[in-house]
Amino acid sequence: MKRSRRIKLTMLGASAIVLTACEERVETQVYETVEQCLANVEEHPDDCRRDFESARATHVETAPRYTSQADCEAEFGDGRCEAGPAGQQTEAGQGGSFFMPVMMGYMLGNALGRTSMAAQPLYRPLVNGTPGSFRTPGNVDVGSSVGRTSVRPSAVNAPVANAGQAISRGGFGARGAATGTGG
Amino acid sequence: MERIGLAARPDWRDTAAEAGFTFHSENGPYWDETAAYRFTLAQVEEIEEATESLESLCYQVVDRAVGDPAVLDRLAIPRGFHDLVRRSWTDRERNLYGRFDFSYDGGTPPKLLEYNADTPTSLYEAAVFQWVWLEQMIGRGALPRGSDQFNSLHERLVESWKGVGVVGDRLHLAGVMDAEEDRVTVAYLADCARQAGFATEEMDVAEIGVTAAGDFVDLRDRPIRTLFKLYPWEFMVREQYAASLLRRSTRFIEPAWKMILSNKGLLALLWEMFPGHPNLLPAFFDGSEHGLAQPFVRKPLLSREGANVEIVGLLDAEDGPYGAEGYVVQQYAPLPRFDGNYPVIGSWVVAGQPAGMGIREDTSPVTRNTSRFIPHFIQG
Numbered sequence: 111m112k113r114s115r116r117i118k119l120t121m122l123g124a125s126a127i128v129l130t131a132c133e134e135r136v137e138t139q140v141y142e143t144v145e146q147c148l149a150n151v152e153e154h155p156d157d158c159r160r161d162f163e164s165a166r167a168t169h170v171e172t173a174p175r176y177t178s179q180a181d182c183e184a185e186f187g188d189g190r191c192e193a194g195p196a197g198q199q200t201e202a203g204q205g206g207s208f209f210m211p212v213m214m215g216y217m218l219g220n221a222l223g224r225t226s227m228a229a230q231p232l233y234r235p236l237v238n239g240t241p242g243s244f245r246t247p248g249n250v251d252v253g254s255s256v257g258r259t260s261v262r263p264s265a266v267n268a269p270v271a272n273a274g275q276a277i278s279r280g281g282f283g284a285r286g287a288a289t290g291t292g293g
Numbered sequence: 294m295e296r297i298g299l300a301a302r303p304d305w306r307d308t309a310a311e312a313g314f315t316f317h318s319e320n321g322p323y324w325d326e327t328a329a330y331r332f333t334l335a336q337v338e339e340i341e342e343a344t345e346s347l348e349s350l351c352y353q354v355v356d357r358a359v360g361d362p363a364v365l366d367r368l369a370i371p372r373g374f375h376d377l378v379r380r381s382w383t384d385r386e387r388n389l390y391g392r393f394d395f396s397y398d399g400g401t402p403p404k405l406l407e408y409n410a411d412t413p414t415s416l417y418e419a420a421v422f423q424w425v426w427l428e429q430m431i432g433r434g435a436l437p438r439g440s441d442q443f444n445s446l447h448e449r450l451v452e453s454w455k456g457v458g459v460v461g462d463r464l465h466l467a468g469v470m471d472a473e474e475d476r477v478t479v480a481y482l483a484d485c486a487r488q489a490g491f492a493t494e495e496m497d498v499a500e501i502g503v504t505a506a507g508d509f510v511d512l513r514d515r516p517i518r519t520l521f522k523l524y525p526w527e528f529m530v531r532e533q534y535a536a537s538l539l540r541r542s543t544r545f546i547e548p549a550w551k552m553i554l555s556n557k558g559l560l561a562l563l564w565e566m567f568p569g570h571p572n573l574l575p576a577f578f579d580g581s582e583h584g585l586a587q588p589f590v591r592k593p594l595l596s597r598e599g600a601n602v603e604i605v606g607l608l609d610a611e612d613g614p615y616g617a618e619g620y621v622v623q624q625y626a627p628l629p630r631f632d633g634n635y636p637v638i639g640s641w642v643v644a645g646q647p648a649g650m651g652i653r654e655d656t657s658p659v660t661r662n663t664s665r666f667i668p669h670f671i672q673g
């Protein structure tokens with residue numbers, strides 16, 4: 111036989127490019143504040159605080175970055191963006207101002223049963239004008255519920271630090287704009 | 294090889310919508326299942342063998358070109374990028390896919406018209422929608438059981454992503470996302486990559502950023518470690534970020550050495566090295582004493598979708614923006630004609646292996662952006 115035996119497409123249904131329904135899930139916990147975590151008697155108070163601090167530190171390194179506050183707020187909502195830390199060095203050793211969404215929650219690291227796993231800061235980009243579900247710095251959707259929850263395995267990947275702020279965009283694409291480039 | 298009139302599935306538009314095939318009628322009819330081409334297995338095997346042998350000849354051309362700056366000059370590859378091309382080859386950066394376009398009538402050996410080695414499209418419809426068509430046609434009794442298709446594209450793409458050399462924690466895929474055909478091609482390849490186990494991020498090429506150090510980053514300032522780009526190398530080396538390509542901090546798919554193959558000068562180089570090969574047409578760089586009798590075809594070194602192609606002595610040039618970098622001339626091999634239509638066979642290679650076929654058809658002897666896609670099947 112000259113042809114494929116079976117074609118499985120996760121893009122079946124153009125709008126549902128990512129199929130999550132039958133994907134394996136991982137148990138974790140999501141909180142908006144340390145207080146919520148502390149109210150969960152099963153958690154050790156030290157873990158709550160330590161994970162929160164760890165997520166705060168990771169937030170500075172991995173939050174989505176924007177060159178203007180307006181660009182950031184367009185995605186996360188008015189008043190939900192903050193200036194990046196002043197004087198933070200980019201990879202090239204040059205400082206630069208940037209904006210990032212405020213941390214809207216955090217996902218516990220220790221709850222994943224992997225002691226080496228970092229806690230993750232969480233963000234809530236707008237969906238139809240209101241804050242949508244929680245997302246990791248890697249933009250993985252971890253749902254809207256607070257407390258015990260399950261997430262896609264890709265959500266627990268260690269967040270990748272930003273490479274350094276883009277000093278420009280749009281340096282590719284001028285020749286192929288609109289018409290496409292395939293042959 | 295035969296062109297057979299068939300009844301279109303009454304619900305094919307719904308099936309297309311379900312399968313994410315959104316551009317079937319963008320500039321007039323594109324997907325056309327009122328006909329199909331029937332091949333014998335022997336004919337398909339002839340196309341398969343031609344594909345395999347040409348792919349290996351192409352590697353020999355690359356091998357020669359990277360060692361000879363004069364050849365890279367003839368292909369209009371800017372001097373500053375010769376070393377990038379050479380190193381991508383000597384470092385054995387793997388390629389993912391490409392499409393040979395053949396003139397073939399079912400009887401004489403397939404003749405290479407051109408090689409779309411860098412940014413081929415019409416992939417999704419060949420890999421998926423034509424496959425679904427055959428499944429349904431057999432299932433509904435419109436084609437006999439046992440009908441087959443030269444099409445293992447999907448399986449091979451998924452498998453080949455694993456070996457192509459993706460580095461980093463995610464694969465970025467960029468294209469001109471305003472162009473529906475490009476967007477779907479990128480989405481489809483991303484889908485195959487996810488099935489191969491990679492995290493993916495799709496973006497517009499214009500969203501690529503550079504840091505002060507000159508490294509490429511995505512919209513969230515995450516490093517782009519591996520980038521599949523449905524965007525031609527010949528554009529990239531002439532655009533604003535060209536210098537950052539030299540840092541080699543991003544692994545590109547297709548690799549830079551594909552610049553040698555995605556250039557019509559390849560046709561002249563192939564003929565120079567393998568004159569008389571049964572799957573090649575005589576071809577020469579323009580301006581040389583080629584001795585081709587009219588009509589012959591004149592093609593810009595860098596051209597897409599039939600733009601600026603002229604059949605000298607027969608047909609004026611198609612309009613288009615290409616030609617500044619020079620031309621090749623190629624002996625005119627009339628396309629076979631079936632019921633007033635001129636089909637071109639697109640024969641796919643994935644990771645160096647023949648992987649399937651898609652047929653484009655036009656009422657003009659120059660295949661263009663508006664040519665229709667006609668499904669095929671194997672019987673006999």
